[in-house]
Amino acid sequence: MVENAWGWLIVTYLFLAGAGAGAFVAAVACDLLAPDWSKTLAQAGSLAAGPLVAVGTVCLVLDLEAGLWQPWRQIYLVSNLSSGITWGVIVLSLFIPVAFLYAAALNEITAVGRYLKKYVWHLEVVGSLLAVSTAAYTGILIAVVNGVPFWNTPLMPVLFMASAMSTGLAVAMIGAAIIDITTIRTLSNFALGHIIFLAVEALVLILFVFMSLTRSVEAAISANMLISGVLSPYFWVLVVILGILVPFALSFVEYYEYGAMPKYLVVGADLLVLVGGMSLRALIILSASPPQVV
Amino acid sequence: MSRYGLAIDTTKCIGCHACQVACQNQNGLDVNQQFNWILERERGKSPSFDHEFIPVQCNHCESAPCQRVCPTAAIYTTPEGIVSVHPERCVGCKYCIEACPYKVRTVDHHRGIVTKCWLCIDLVRNGGEPACVTTCPNQVRVFGDLDDPQSRLSEFIAEHRAQPLRADLNTRPRIYYKRS
Numbered sequence: 001m002v003e004n005a006w007g008w009l010i011v012t013y014l015f016l017a018g019a020g021a022g023a024f025v026a027a028v029a030c031d032l033l034a035p036d037w038s039k040t041l042a043q044a045g046s047l048a049a050g051p052l053v054a055v056g057t058v059c060l061v062l063d064l065e066a067g068l069w070q071p072w073r074q075i076y077l078v079s080n081l082s083s084g085i086t087w088g089v090i091v092l093s094l095f096i097p098v099a100f101l102y103a104a105a106l107n108e109i110t111a112v113g114r115y116l117k118k119y120v121w122h123l124e125v126v127g128s129l130l131a132v133s134t135a136a137y138t139g140i141l142i143a144v145v146n147g148v149p150f151w152n153t154p155l156m157p158v159l160f161m162a163s164a165m166s167t168g169l170a171v172a173m174i175g176a177a178i179i180d181i182t183t184i185r186t187l188s189n190f191a192l193g194h195i196i197f198l199a200v201e202a203l204v205l206i207l208f209v210f211m212s213l214t215r216s217v218e219a220a221i222s223a224n225m226l227i228s229g230v231l232s233p234y235f236w237v238l239v240v241i242l243g244i245l246v247p248f249a250l251s252f253v254e255y256y257e258y259g260a261m262p263k264y265l266v267v268g269a270d271l272l273v274l275v276g277g278m279s280l281r282a283l284i285i286l287s288a289s290p291p292q293v294v
Numbered sequence: 295m296s297r298y299g300l301a302i303d304t305t306k307c308i309g310c311h312a313c314q315v316a317c318q319n320q321n322g323l324d325v326n327q328q329f330n331w332i333l334e335r336e337r338g339k340s341p342s343f344d345h346e347f348i349p350v351q352c353n354h355c356e357s358a359p360c361q362r363v364c365p366t367a368a369i370y371t372t373p374e375g376i377v378s379v380h381p382e383r384c385v386g387c388k389y390c391i392e393a394c395p396y397k398v399r400t401v402d403h404h405r406g407i408v409t410k411c412w413l414c415i416d417l418v419r420n421g422g423e424p425a426c427v428t429t430c431p432n433q434v435r436v437f438g439d440l441d442d443p444q445s446r447l448s449e450f451i452a453e454h455r456a457q458p459l460r461a462d463l464n465t466r467p468r469i470y471y472k473r474s
Contacts, residue, residue: 001331001350002400005391065406067385076366076383085365085389145393146359146463291395293459294333294348 003290009063014138014281015167016056017092018160019274021135022168023175024049024099026193028124028131030172031106040183041190044175045168046106050099052171053134057092084141091137095130102127135164148288150212150222159204160281166197167277170270177267184266185259194251194273202244205280222287231283239283243276297375298413299440299468300424301450302349306432309334309347316429317351320414327400329411330426346473349434351426352377352398352411353458353467360390360399368407375440375468376413384408395463413437440468 027045030038067073077089102123104113116123139160142151173190176183212223226235250269254261309332317329330351338344354377361369361377368383369390384407391399391408399410414424418437422428427435438447450456456470 001397002391003397005388005401063387065386065401065403067387067406069406073366073383073385076368077385078365079367079383080363080365083363083365083389085363085387089365142392145363145389147391147393147395147397288392290397291460291463293350293396294335294346 001290004286004288006063006285008282009059011278011282011285013056013059013063014160014285015278016052016059017138018135018164018281019167019171019277020049020052020054020056020099021095021131022164022166023052023171024095024102024127024131024168025135025165026169026172026190027102027106028128031120032124034189037186038189040176040180041172041187043107044179045172046099046103048171048175049131049168050096050103053092053099054096057096084137084144088137088141091130091133095127095134098123098127098130132161135161135168138164142284147290148222149216149218149291150288151284152219153208153211153215155204155208155211156284159201159208162197162201162204163277163280166194166201166273169193169197170273170277173270174267174274177263181263184263187266188254188258188261191251191254191269194247194269195255198244198248198251198273202248205239205244218289218291221289225287225289226283231287234279235283238279239276242272243279247272247276295373295441296439297441297468298418299354299375299438299447299470300413300427301436301438301447301454301456301470301472303434303436303450303454303472304346304348305472305474307332307347307349307434308432310431312429312431313349313426313435316425317411320417320425324404327402329398329400329409331398348471348473349426350396350398350459351469352413353396353465353469354411354413355465355467357464357466359393359395359465363389363393365389372415374415374418376415377410378412378415379407379409381405381407381409395460395465396467 023045027042030042078086080086101116104110105116105120105123108114108117136157139157143156146152173187209223212219225231247269250265254266314328314330330349333348333350335346337346358377366383366385368380371377386406388408399408402409423437427437436447436450438445451470454472456472458467458470
């Protein structure tokens, strides 16, 4: 019996799509709320969003079989509006071009970008809606299947959304540090974003795991795999300690010791958020256990 | 129109796997690929242990989760009530495998599609019965028309109060089990 059909390509897609969507939202938030001093962050977020989601989508396509060898079959992917994947294909096909156009417009890249400059606000509104849809959809995709009881909860999209926002902010902050290392001081302002998103993520994760323990026998099997079973070292070390607690503490210090934190710790905290986001998705996919049918 | 289904009497199953091999031959499957499985379970307590063999295959659910989630609409239900796959539409995304609570779908890596039991509809349309049914040395499976109250299948279900596996999942399977 085939119990786990999805593997690392899908995990990578879930992570990259979430991080890309989050980076887009971070860029829009910076551009709208503080265009004067957070320019680099908006720049980095907008430049990262499109490519991340596009690479994620490539992973999704690589996971196909007949649809990969005979790509024209992919035209059928929009045939069934009751399927999460059909909606995902529609959202991704709209979001990827909008994200690239936004990057071009915000950074005035090429003639298209210069022309679109006056429509930046429109791209921000439409793009943000699509980015939120992309981030939520990665959670909804796996939440709506009753073949894996562990995933089958409305908390799943909330968890993925919180993780998407924190990984997206991390991507934008790392990008900003790469573009201009002197902005690292002003990044301290955004540590508040990490504090909020990581706190929400931790809260939803606690709810998710504890509720899974009592929700059904199968969900409890998966949850136990994470907290005390074969996957527990990865869960506690990569997701809880390195992915949430350490970056949370670092962001806290960063925010209150404005600009005083060494730059490798600022970027380190962001890298840890990414490690945590990827590990979270991997563990949720790998801990899937099917309904007990007999 | 008929609405085909199966009843499976696990009290008769001896776990010989003849149904699985017959199915592999009938459908030209690879050695490591199958459309039906035999699950095993111990039950009861000492000194009267019972080792139950439970053959499982596609349940041909009336409200099939695989059909609902298939983005390419490759999964359809035939007029006879058999859940089937359009091989030329399937892209191999494997969402149906994740959605199926019974985990009875499998990837055909040669064709790059997801495939499964189709109740040997080619044999059935020519007046025969599925290979797993005719091969079983203990007549564990009863094939027939669920809509015909006079069919052997309907009578078997009524007589033994056979139930689908995990009816609580509301997929309305067309395979019924007599387990005691």
